[in-house]
Amino acid sequence: MSTGGGDTAVGRDGPEGVRSQTTAVPGVPAHGGRRRGRGERTMVPDADFVSYYGRPIVKPAPWEADIPAYLFAGGLAAGSSLLAAGADLTGRPVLRRSARLAALGGLSFSMAALVHDLGKPSRFLNMLRVAKLTSPMSVGTWILSAYGPPAGLAAAAEVVRMLPPEARRGPLRLARYVDRPAGLLAALLAPPVASYTAVLLSDTSTPSWHEAYRELPFVFVGSAAAAASGLGLVTAPLAENGPARRLAVAGAVLELTMEHRMEQSMGITAEPLHQGRPGRLMRAAKVLTAAGAAGALLAGRSRLVAAASGAALLAGSWCTRFGIFEAGQESARDPKYTVVPQRRRLEEEGPVRYSG
Amino acid sequence: MSSLFKENDLWGPLDPSAEAGYGEDRPKRKGFFTDTSICIGCKACEVACKEWNDVPADHFDMLGSSYDNSHSLNANQWRHVAFIEQPSSRGRATVDLGMPDVGPPGSGDGAGAYGAAASEDPDASPMDFRWLMSSDVCKHCTHAGCLDVCPTGALIRTEFGTVVVQDDVCNGCGYCVPACPYGVIERRKEPEGAKNVGIAQKCTLCYDRLDAGKVPACAQACPTQSIQFGDVEELRERANQRVERLHEAGVMDARLYGNDPDDGVGGTGAFFLLLDEPEVYGFPPDPVVPTRDLPHMFRQASRAAVTLAVGAAVVFLGRRR
Numbered sequence: 001m002s003t004g005g006g007d008t009a010v011g012r013d014g015p016e017g018v019r020s021q022t023t024a025v026p027g028v029p030a031h032g033g034r035r036r037g038r039g040e041r042t043m044v045p046d047a048d049f050v051s052y053y054g055r056p057i058v059k060p061a062p063w064e065a066d067i068p069a070y071l072f073a074g075g076l077a078a079g080s081s082l083l084a085a086g087a088d089l090t091g092r093p094v095l096r097r098s099a100r101l102a103a104l105g106g107l108s109f110s111m112a113a114l115v116h117d118l119g120k121p122s123r124f125l126n127m128l129r130v131a132k133l134t135s136p137m138s139v140g141t142w143i144l145s146a147y148g149p150p151a152g153l154a155a156a157a158e159v160v161r162m163l164p165p166e167a168r169r170g171p172l173r174l175a176r177y178v179d180r181p182a183g184l185l186a187a188l189l190a191p192p193v194a195s196y197t198a199v200l201l202s203d204t205s206t207p208s209w210h211e212a213y214r215e216l217p218f219v220f221v222g223s224a225a226a227a228a229s230g231l232g233l234v235t236a237p238l239a240e241n242g243p244a245r246r247l248a249v250a251g252a253v254l255e256l257t258m259e260h261r262m263e264q265s266m267g268i269t270a271e272p273l274h275q276g277r278p279g280r281l282m283r284a285a286k287v288l289t290a291a292g293a294a295g296a297l298l299a300g301r302s303r304l305v306a307a308a309s310g311a312a313l314l315a316g317s318w319c320t321r322f323g324i325f326e327a328g329q330e331s332a333r334d335p336k337y338t339v340v341p342q343r344r345r346l347e348e349e350g351p352v353r354y355s356g
Numbered sequence: 357m358s359s360l361f362k363e364n365d366l367w368g369p370l371d372p373s374a375e376a377g378y379g380e381d382r383p384k385r386k387g388f389f390t391d392t393s394i395c396i397g398c399k400a401c402e403v404a405c406k407e408w409n410d411v412p413a414d415h416f417d418m419l420g421s422s423y424d425n426s427h428s429l430n431a432n433q434w435r436h437v438a439f440i441e442q443p444s445s446r447g448r449a450t451v452d453l454g455m456p457d458v459g460p461p462g463s464g465d466g467a468g469a470y471g472a473a474a475s476e477d478p479d480a481s482p483m484d485f486r487w488l489m490s491s492d493v494c495k496h497c498t499h500a501g502c503l504d505v506c507p508t509g510a511l512i513r514t515e516f517g518t519v520v521v522q523d524d525v526c527n528g529c530g531y532c533v534p535a536c537p538y539g540v541i542e543r544r545k546e547p548e549g550a551k552n553v554g555i556a557q558k559c560t561l562c563y564d565r566l567d568a569g570k571v572p573a574c575a576q577a578c579p580t581q582s583i584q585f586g587d588v589e590e591l592r593e594r595a596n597q598r599v600e601r602l603h604e605a606g607v608m609d610a611r612l613y614g615n616d617p618d619d620g621v622g623g624t625g626a627f628f629l630l631l632d633e634p635e636v637y638g639f640p641p642d643p644v645v646p647t648r649d650l651p652h653m654f655r656q657a658s659r660a661a662v663t664l665a666v667g668a669a670v671v672f673l674g675r676r677r
Contacts, residue, residue, distance in 0.1 A: 049635065050633060050635045050636055051635055051638070052438060052440070052635070052636065052637060052638030053419075053421045053424075053638075055427075055428060055638060056428075056539060057538070057539050057635070057638060057639070057640050058534065058536065058537065058538070058539040058640070059430075059533050059534065059536065059539040059541075059542055060533075060534065061530055061531075061533055061534040062530040062533050062542070062543045062545070063530060078664075079664075079668075082664070082665070082668035083668065086668060086669070086671070086672035087672075089672070090672050117529075117530070118527050118528045118529055118530075118554075119526075119527065119528015119529070119530060119543050119544075119553075119554030119555055119556075120526070120527045120528040120554045120555060121527075123508075123525075123526075123527035123528070124527060126508040126510070126525060126526075126527040127507050127508060127527065127529070129508060129509060129525075130507070130508065130509040132506075132507060132509065133360055133361070134361075134365075134366070134504040134505065134647055134650065135504065135505045135506060135507045135531070136505065136650075136653075137505065137507035137529060137531050138507035138508075141507060187668075190664075190665075191660075191661035191662070191664045191665045192657075192658075192661050194660075194661065194664055195657040195658070195660040195661040195664065196657055198653075198656075198657055198660070199650075199653045199654060199656075199657045202646075202649075202653050203505060203535070203646050203647060203649075203650055203653060204501075204505070204531075204534035204535050204646050205501060205534060205535060205536060205537040205539075205643075205646050206534045209534075210646055210649075213649060213652070213653045213656065214652075214656055215656075216656075217653075217656045217657040217659070217660035217661075218656075218659075218660045218663065220660070221660045221661065221663060221664040224664065225664060225667060225668065242671075243671040243672045244671075246670075246671035247667065247668060247671045250667050250670075250671065251667070254663070254667075328534075332534060335635070335638075338640050339635045339640070339641060342640055342641045342642045342643070343635075343641050343642075345642060346641060346642050351619065351620075351642050352619065352620040352642055352644050353616070353618045353619065354364075354367060354368040354369065354617075354618040354619075354622070355618075
């Protein structure tokens, strides 16, 4: 159920059950201040709240590591398609090739992860029986369905280019007509691939995902750009890595500044981003992303520096996705993050009521 | 972006089955009014639900939290009775439930559970705690988060205005689970070999029984009419009257939960009369369907996508390296 530490997993028995019977008496604050990470700065003063034996109110998503890994791989694919198209138009063949192959790799991994995470993998095609605007997952399925074929074709054309001339026979000769149009179409469809995943997480009752909905798309596209340019820095020669370096810096700055703003606007639901495993992941993400961006500034001179900063950017993006994913899961497991913000809103603004 | 959605599509008052496209001949919206003030915690609803709907009994844990051993609403628990033992230090007057005792007859005035005030008998020892019991169930929201986000169309709105999973369509993506603001729906993961493992499961308001003109199993089994089934409109009136009566009897804690069509989920089909704050019972205090903010989310995501596209274009301008 959880990708986090097994000691906090929510089961209908086991550790959670023990916790609830020993701590929470309805009518008194249930574990206010408990489980506070040591040395963390508290965003919001501690709040007393009431819960039913400390049990969760909303349920965490039944998703495992597949989903944050998909968030990373999907972002990497999308960013790579953009880099590949730019490299194609500006005559950077090595960057183009590696980015196109990365896009296909990221996309294939994403599809496998998404299908694997289904409760009934054999029914994955049921996603295509409706197109539903109120479901970000449906919208995302269609975005991926549109993005997949051109991204795949562009990578296939790249493979054909790598064949010796005498092997490019029959239908393979068509590859050069498909090549650039497919790459450009993939680039056109890539930005929504990178940003819709933020809506996917935010359109839930998981407190730390929902409360992040204003800034999360920017964090995710920044992370996608950083990851894709990171891979570009690893694979492209110095003569071609200028755009990857610039995109790395821009993506990292966007990710870090928007992540900071996000934490400011989330109130108490930002707490899980600072505690426990998600807290460690988020701290690692910041360090890696910042170091990768700094390295990218200098990566025009040294192949080694370029590769190292590229690797740091990739790792940073990975940590960002896992950190945000797991922080949300934690926020769903603790009733505090459901009760306290709603109580506060009730006190300050009264109950949510439709007013036309 | 918001214009892509119809008026009150995402929240606000609405007749859900009409919005789903059922015609004028559709039945009236059906629901539950669960009056927790007369729940005795017998769990007949839990048992009846399991029996009728063939919900697996996959665990029985002594949780040590009062008499609640069924833990929560989940894939294998579609009715859940909460037991709360509350110290009277919480400041609420306790009430004599009018249970039979060995005292002289005639002291009761027939006013019901809350009529006989304990203070009338100076010898009575004051209770130092009170019981709260409540049978929780899927709320069958007017704006149901689970149904909104379902990518396969497995979750549907029935002609009765209820929300039901089609077991043979659901592919177990699990998106409905975090979408529900009440934590009701869940993907069944056990017991192995049970039907519908891997598929989202929750109360159907006994769709099959409604189709046959019958009352849902839990309401049928409830011995105190704490669970009342009927037309939502009529139940709302009944609930208002009940709260008024309780207030007149001095039970000022009584309040309705989920009955307001203007609330964050457009009102629930299954709503409650509670004697304390919602979170005491494990309910969210003021839930809002996550999809209410969806137009804003799509707008932000579009802006982010444009930012990425422009950024990726700009880095290729200028210098050759």
